[in-house]
Structures are given as C-alpha cells and as structure tokens.
Amino acid sequence: MSSSDPMISIRSVAKSFGPVRAVEAVSMEIAEGEFFSLLGPSGCGKTTLLRMLAGFETPTSGEIFIDDQPMSSVPPHQRPVNMVFQSYAIFPHLNVRANIAYGLRKQKLPKQQQNAMVDEMLELIKLPGYGDRRSHELSGGERQRVALARALIKRPKVLLLDEPLGALDKQLREQMQLELRALQRSVGITFVFVTHDQEEALTMSDRIAVMSKGRCLQIDTPNRLYEAPSNREVAAFIGTINFFDASIKSVNGETANVDAGVLGEVKAPVGDGTFASGMKVLLAIRPEKLSIESKKPKRSAHAVEGVLDAAAYLGERSHYYVRVDGIERPIAVSAQNAHRMLEGIDDQPRPVWLSWSSDSAVILDAK
Ligand SMILES: Nc1ncnc2c1ncn2[C@@H]1O[C@H](COP(=O)(O)OP(=O)(O)O)[C@@H](O)[C@H]1O
Ligand SMILES: [Mg+2]
Numbered sequence: 001m002s003s004s005d006p007m008i009s010i011r012s013v014a015k016s017f018g019p020v021r022a023v024e025a026v027s028m029e030i031a032e033g034e035f036f037s038l039l040g041p042s043g044c045g046k047t048t049l050l051r052m053l054a055g056f057e058t059p060t061s062g063e064i065f066i067d068d069q070p071m072s073s074v075p076p077h078q079r080p081v082n083m084v085f086q087s088y089a090i091f092p093h094l095n096v097r098a099n100i101a102y103g104l105r106k107q108k109l110p111k112q113q114q115n116a117m118v119d120e121m122l123e124l125i126k127l128p129g130y131g132d133r134r135s136h137e138l139s140g141g142e143r144q145r146v147a148l149a150r151a152l153i154k155r156p157k158v159l160l161l162d163e164p165l166g167a168l169d170k171q172l173r174e175q176m177q178l179e180l181r182a183l184q185r186s187v188g189i190t191f192v193f194v195t196h197d198q199e200e201a202l203t204m205s206d207r208i209a210v211m212s213k214g215r216c217l218q219i220d221t222p223n224r225l226y227e228a229p230s231n232r233e234v235a236a237f238i239g240t241i242n243f244f245d246a247s248i249k250s251v252n253g254e255t256a257n258v259d260a261g262v263l264g265e266v267k268a269p270v271g272d273g274t275f276a277s278g279m280k281v282l283l284a285i286r287p288e289k290l291s292i293e294s295k296k297p298k299r300s301a302h303a304v305e306g307v308l309d310a311a312a313y314l315g316e317r318s319h320y321y322v323r324v325d326g327i328e329r330p331i332a333v334s335a336q337n338a339h340r341m342l343e344g345i346d347d348q349p350r351p352v353w354l355s356w357s358s359d360s361a362v363i364l365d366a367k
Helices: 046-054 096-107 111-124 140-152 170-187 198-204 222-227 232-237
Strands: 008-017 020-030 035-039 061-066 081-084 158-162 190-195 207-212 215-220 242-252 255-259 265-269 280-285 291-293 302-313 317-323 331-336 350-356 361-365
Touching (some): 020 046, 020 061, 035 046, 035 198, 046 061, 046 081, 046 190, 081 140, 111 140, 140 170, 170 198, 190 198, 198 222, 207 222, 207 232, 215 222, 232 242, 232 361, 242 361, 291 331
Parallel strands (some): 035 207, 081 158
Antiparallel strands (some): 008 020, 242 255, 255 265, 291 350, 302 317
C-alpha cells in the first residue's frame, strides 16, 4: 500500500434489513493510523456500518476495501480487523493472562513467545502484574483494557470499537478516553470508533463522520465540525448554537451580507453551501462567540441590545440567556468568568448588550 492510499475505502455502501434502510450509500476514506469516529444518535446506522467493516453483515450494495483489497468475498476471520464491543466479553473462567493470549490461540506460537507478547500487552494497558487475576477481581475499566489487549495482541491493521466506553461511569470514561487515545498513538493502528457522545468524539478523534438516519452529513476534523459546520444538522448536533433567520443580501466570495431582522445587516463567512441574493438562510453563532456586557460596546462589528433573563454560574464559566425583542428564543451566551465583562450578576432581568465579530458567525442553508 502506498502511503497516500487509504487504509479503508467505503464506496457507496448501503444496507437494508427488509424495509429498514439502516445505511444509505455512504462513502468515506480512512487513512492508515487515523483515529476515526462514527458519531450520531442511536439508530443512525453506526453499528451496522462497523459490522460491515468486520464482515458480520454484507452490504446490500457498494464495496468496502481494506488495505486495497476488496472485502466482499473475505470472511470476518480473514479480514485484517478486530472488534471491541461495549459489553466487554472477557471470559470469567480464564485469568487476565489467558484472556489476552486467547487472541493468539490459532497461531501455535511457542509458550515463551506468547508470554512475552502478553507481558508487552499488560505493560501497554498499564496492568503489569495483573496476569493472574480473574474477571471478578477487576474493575469495569480494567476489564475493558483487558478486552482491548486481547483485540490488539494480533496487531490487526484496523481496530473497530463499538461504544467501548459506554458502560463506564463518567469519570472513568473520561480517563479511559485519554488512555485509549494515547494507546492508539503508541501502537499506530487505525481505529474506527463508534460513539453517540459528541464530547467523546471531539476529544479523541483525528476526524469524525457525523451520521444521521443512515446518511453521512459531514466528515471533518473536530475543529472544523465545530467552527465550520456545513449544514444545520451538524451545527445543532455538535455543541450548542444559536440560529437566527436571515436572508442573503449579497455574496462576496467567502463572506456574505445578510439581513438578519432585528440583528440588522450582518456580515459573516459562508459555509459549504452556495447562496444567492434573496435566499432564506440561517445565521449561526456559538454561545462563546457572543460577548455580553452592561454597556453598548464601542468597537464591535455587530451588537444588539437585549434583556438578561437567566444566568447560571458554573465556576469556570457562566451561561446566560438573553431575550431580544423580535427573536423568538432566548439567545444562549457562554462566558469565561475570568474574562467576564458583565459586573454584578444576579438573576434579575436587566438590559445587556451582546456583540460579536464578523468572522465568528457562519451562514447555513435554512433547510
Ligand atoms: N439485524 C437487523 N435487523 C433489522 N433491523 C436492524 C438490524 N440491525 C439494525 N437494524 C436497524 O437499522 C438501523 C440502524 O441500527 P444500528 O446500526 O444499530 O444503529 P446505531 O448503532 O447507530 O444505534 C436501526 O433502525 C435498527 O433498528
Ligand atoms: Mg450501535
């Protein structure tokens, strides 16, 4: 494989179960060594796509290539992939060492070599000395690490992970996210990671495919998905965002002027869409891109007056909800308390000013 070829190439792959269209003509390419996530709500087709990569399901149409080989006639056990599930099935009657070595059982390696490989894996998952323990002597996080080691010991080209941290509590889950990411970097194996948790996907991934109803909405880096969503669904799914109805006045290359009602005439970058004068669009602004202060700002490109309706103090930052006449929903604002420009916060309604710079909004297709 040349370095520019993708490790995985999914070409117009669709899967139906009778009348249910689980995956609709999805195409994507995943690079060697990439940490790639499939992100979307429950039922959007993530597991089905992963199971087609593993060979447990056959595509209704389309073709999957792994390491330049078409997979259509390759059975699961002959694919260069391994899979880790949410319910980490490690064998209760075997100790940790035997569980990890289980992945090698068909390879008929000398005992000494097997032991050395298992020791290396125990180091990798930070459980040296745990070899003799049984499943019931391990925490949930430790069991999941053992399941990972078992999947990794044969050094598959691709590791498929279906919500592998879903059963862990929040704190352990966050710790495992960082560990799993570090482990993936150190082994350099391509990971395809399924999650419905956007924060998890943002934390861990090189790139993310955002899925909805069997379709792929956008494939991009976490930063681009957040800063430059290409459509309304992605913008709303990744983080919080304020949408304002607007219409295009003029387009000048990468930016457009829109008429945004009570917000006035606003200049903002255009997303991936093609826009023409008169089109109905959405002006989208993240809560942390809005500044909130008591007085009218002197230098901001755009500002609007409103009434502070509610505030929530969260320690490091505060969330504010501001009503503006002529806009139906309260506007969400998030400000770091260290940089707060609003003095004397209380819950009493009071006039405030919101402002933002031209490059911190994005224009999206209204549909
Ligand atoms: N074996 C199956 N038979 C029938 N329908 C299925 C089967 N597997 C999945 N589905 C349906 O396909 C859709 C996608 O499911 P799935 O891939 O499990 O989604 P996700 O993993 O994103 O939650 C759902 O509507 C689900 O009910
Ligand atoms: Mg699933």
